[in-house]
Structure formats: C-alpha cells, structure tokens
Amino acid sequence: MEYKGINIMEADTDTASFVNSFVEVEKFLAMCRECRNYNTVWSCPPYDFNVLDRWASFRAIHLTACRYDTFEGESVPHAVAALAKMKEILTGYCEELAARAPGSQVVSAGSCTICSEGCSRPLGLPCRHPDRMKHSIESLGGDVGAVMEHFFGLPVLWGVGDKPPAYLILCGGVLYV
Template sequence: MPFQYHVREMTAETSVEEFVTRFVRVEKFLPFCQQCGSYNTRWTCPPFDFDPMTIWRSYTGLRLYARILQADVPEQPLDEALAALKQEKRLYRQELQRWERETPGSQMLLAGTCDQCETCEKVQGHPCGRPELLRYSIEALGGDVEGCLQHYFHLPMLWGRDGKAPDYFVLVGGLLTK
C-alpha cells in the first residue's frame, strides 16, 4: 500500500548573515558528507574546487522552504515512505525553480543531493551534463539543516527506524537572494 500522507509547507525569511552565523559550519559538516554515497560522486556534493562560503557571501537574503510529508497513519513501511519522498522531492524542486525564475539574481538551495541524472558525469571525470540544473543543498555548503529546522520551523528532525517511517519527513532548502 502506498505511503499515506498529506503535505504541509512552511517558509521563513532570514538574512544570509544571520543564517551563516548560526548554522553554517563547513568544517563540522564535511565529515558527515564524507560518509554519504554521494560524496565525490556528484557535482553538487563535496569536495568542491571552491570555498562554499563564496556562495553564501554572494547573497544577502534567504527564504527557507520546508515541505513536510506528514504521515496519516503511524508506522508505515519505510520503503513506501521513501518512494513518496522521492516523488515529493521533484515537486519541491519545481517550486524552488519557480521561485528562482521569478526572482532575478537568486539561487535555489535544494534538499539533499542532486538526482537530475541517473549517473553523475563526475564519476567519469566529465563536467556536469546539465549545468543549467546544477544547484547545491544547504548541507553540501556546510549548513546545519537539523538546527535550522528546529530554529525556524520549530520541528525536530525525525528518522525512520526498524523499517518504519517516522511521523513526518521534511525537505529543507530555500532561495538565496541578492
């Protein structure tokens, strides 16, 4: 049976300066990235040939966007929930792309790693095959997603366990503005 859920959306506005001061710690979060299967296999994930702080410093505002997949039934199978999360991530990206199109000079920040190509060209040592779609996530740029989720949206991060989905999943990203 498919994951039964409904979607809630929340936004919060902050300055990049405040966000960086409170939540960006590139050195602290890089070891977590190194444990992920996307590390050094996707152009949107570390290690980078640039300092992530250059991106943060290029903007002044940040509109955070949380898309919450709230389970309608407790303890649903985790694999069904992850399939729904993958589908919602596409819708989430579409919304952020709309924001980016409507806001000149902005750059969206995705939730998690890029999944636009089945196999990233980085694995073969080639440039990104779809550079017009290449966008980074808050965590890839050293941001504490769990901390910002608690601070701005008053929600703890929940995780599935023992093959069961949590009460909710949250996709957290946003839009950097000039």
C-alpha cells in the same frame, strides 16, 4: 502513488545571520567525506569554490521546508517514495520562486539525481546540466536539523525498524542577491 498532506512551510532571513547561526563548513564537510556522494556527484563536495564566499555572495535566503505526515501502517518503501515526491514538489516550488528573481539560486535538499544514468563526475566529465544542478544546504555546511527546529519547530525524526517516523521533512530554499 498519491501522497496527501505534503505541506510547504516558509521562512526568511538574511544570509549573514544564517551563516553565523547555522553554517559550519568544516563540521559538515567531515560528514560529507563519509558519504558515497562525496567526490562522485557534482552537486556535492569537494567544491572548486569557497563555500563561505558563496554564501556571502547572496543577501538573503528564503527557506522552504516540506513536511509529510506518515500514516499508521505505512511501509518504509512507501515513505521513501514520499521523500522523492517531496523533493520534486520542493524543488519545483523553489524554481518557480527563483524564476521571478534574477540572480537568485535554488538550494535543494539532498544530492543531485537528475541523471538517471548516474553522475558524470566519476567519468571525469563536466556536469551535464549545470543550469539545473543544485547544491543542498547541508552540502554548503548548513545544519539542516538546527534550521528545521529553529524556523519550523520540527526536529528531524528517524524511523525505528520497519516503522517510518511520524513525519518526514526536507529543507531547501532560494538564495537572493
């Protein structure tokens, strides 16, 4: 499938002010508890580390957002497939940035889907690819909706019935020491 018009947008800020303005760990942890990925995927809560300490261990965040404009008559399955493509593009782009900055860490959009056979967490086994697995901004308590509006002027839109929204957006980034 081909997707034209997937665009990357970027913004920079320091993690201290980012946390002050956009991170509410308990609020988003409550939402994570309602998700099927909670405690079943290693990229998602509950974590064995303190989330605020994790944010504090980085100096800055380079936000990367991905936007895809849907087209008239586009089906929901096609738009959903576009999301997967967006995540691939976004992750690849962030990995390239992180490769140039020792100590940096990529934060992704959504949960980890690397293992096609399913995550090892329900089996009580460690993550198979800890070097590739990424936490999402939202799983670390970040309010991605507010981030998208503040930095990129794009509210999150939802589809209605079998009609996708006018655009799809994902947000990830790179944390720098």
